[in-house]
Amino acid sequence: MKTSGAVLYEHNTPLVVEELELAPPRQGEVLVEIKAAGICHSDLSVLSGVFAMPPLPAVPGHEGAGIVREVGPGVDKVKPGDHVMLLWAPTCGGCFYCQHEQPYLCDFRDLTRGGLMPDGTYRLRKGDIDIHIMLGVGTFNHFNVVSQNSVLPIDKDVPFDVAALTGCGVITGVGAVLNTAKVKPGSSVVVIGCGGVGINVIQGAVLAGATRIIAVDLLDSKLEQAREFGATHTINSGAGGLVERVIELTKGRGADYAFDMVGSPQVVATAVELIRRGGKVILVGMGPADQKLDLPLAPLRAMEKSLLSCYYGSSDLCTDLTMLLDLYKIGRLNLDGLITQRYSLEQINQGFDDLKAGKNLRGVVEL
Numbered sequence: 001m002k003t004s005g006a007v008l009y010e011h012n013t014p015l016v017v018e019e020l021e022l023a024p025p026r027q028g029e030v031l032v033e034i035k036a037a038g039i040c041h042s043d044l045s046v047l048s049g050v051f052a053m054p055p056l057p058a059v060p061g062h063e064g065a066g067i068v069r070e071v072g073p074g075v076d077k078v079k080p081g082d083h084v085m086l087l088w089a090p091t092c093g094g095c096f097y098c099q100h101e102q103p104y105l106c107d108f109r110d111l112t113r114g115g116l117m118p119d120g121t122y123r124l125r126k127g128d129i130d131i132h133i134m135l136g137v138g139t140f141n142h143f144n145v146v147s148q149n150s151v152l153p154i155d156k157d158v159p160f161d162v163a164a165l166t167g168c169g170v171i172t173g174v175g176a177v178l179n180t181a182k183v184k185p186g187s188s189v190v191v192i193g194c195g196g197v198g199i200n201v202i203q204g205a206v207l208a209g210a211t212r213i214i215a216v217d218l219l220d221s222k223l224e225q226a227r228e229f230g231a232t233h234t235i236n237s238g239a240g241g242l243v244e245r246v247i248e249l250t251k252g253r254g255a256d257y258a259f260d261m262v263g264s265p266q267v268v269a270t271a272v273e274l275i276r277r278g279g280k281v282i283l284v285g286m287g288p289a290d291q292k293l294d295l296p297l298a299p300l301r302a303m304e305k306s307l308l309s310c311y312y313g314s315s316d317l318c319t320d321l322t323m324l325l326d327l328y329k330i331g332r333l334n335l336d337g338l339i340t341q342r343y344s345l346e347q348i349n350q351g352f353d354d355l356k357a358g359k360n361l362r363g364v365v366e367l
Ligand SMILES: [Zn+2]
Pocket: 040, 041, 042, 062, 063, 168, 169
């Protein structure tokens, strides 16, 4: 069948929106009509080549939701007509990690990271050129074929754009608080970097009952948004004195938890300084792959400060995503407010320009 998708042929060049040929689903695969796709900072890292994967040409996009239109043999998870969210880290249910409460580290992800289908073949083509897809989903595309391990059925009353965002930034941010850090009620939390995921760390901290939620960013506009989502204090780090300000706001001790949403060694080093003895730094942000951390070990150990890594919100995707959408339905999570701009697929390059300019909390492509 024909679809139209946004293809990246070379790093740092605009996406080309064009007609593509899509092969039907094979064993264990489903054809999804994608209705909404989030424009995320990780896509920007693919466009710029900061992330080496997927090989080019490729359809980027790793956040999406839509409707199942066809299923291949052996699919028992969904049927045509079901609404689904797309998962950029699939879960198989059967591997070591899936059976040991870490499905977000599922072995199956190794099969989709390289931009191919799990069986090592392609479904998308342009003429005689095979097209890769980002993380097994490639959501900047009207239709795509994906593994059934990369979809999660959702209720039909959940808007597609909300579902698309929940599958990445929302679960990563809220999961970092509830699952990775296990923030306790009454605690103090510092969030360094208040973009699309940082805002959801703030929402997660509110859900966890943190009483001091300190948002840190270089842009005052981001700090204003952070307050709307529950930050109790804001600090523009451009003014300097961040560590001193946080220590002052936490009774002279330092914060219980600090979330690095930037993914830079400097931010992690600062986060270690501004937590209290026994405090935790949670590494969530994703920077360039070649960065290295250089920290003095003795004070870390002597003060029992911990560094915790967070991948996909350390989440059980099935139960946690359903929980987040239930919290949204009863008004405990503000997901509509995350979306500040909508684009057509033809406007996708504008969407990335706006992301680079820091204009949007989250932009969404409507398909
Ligand atoms: Zn994302």
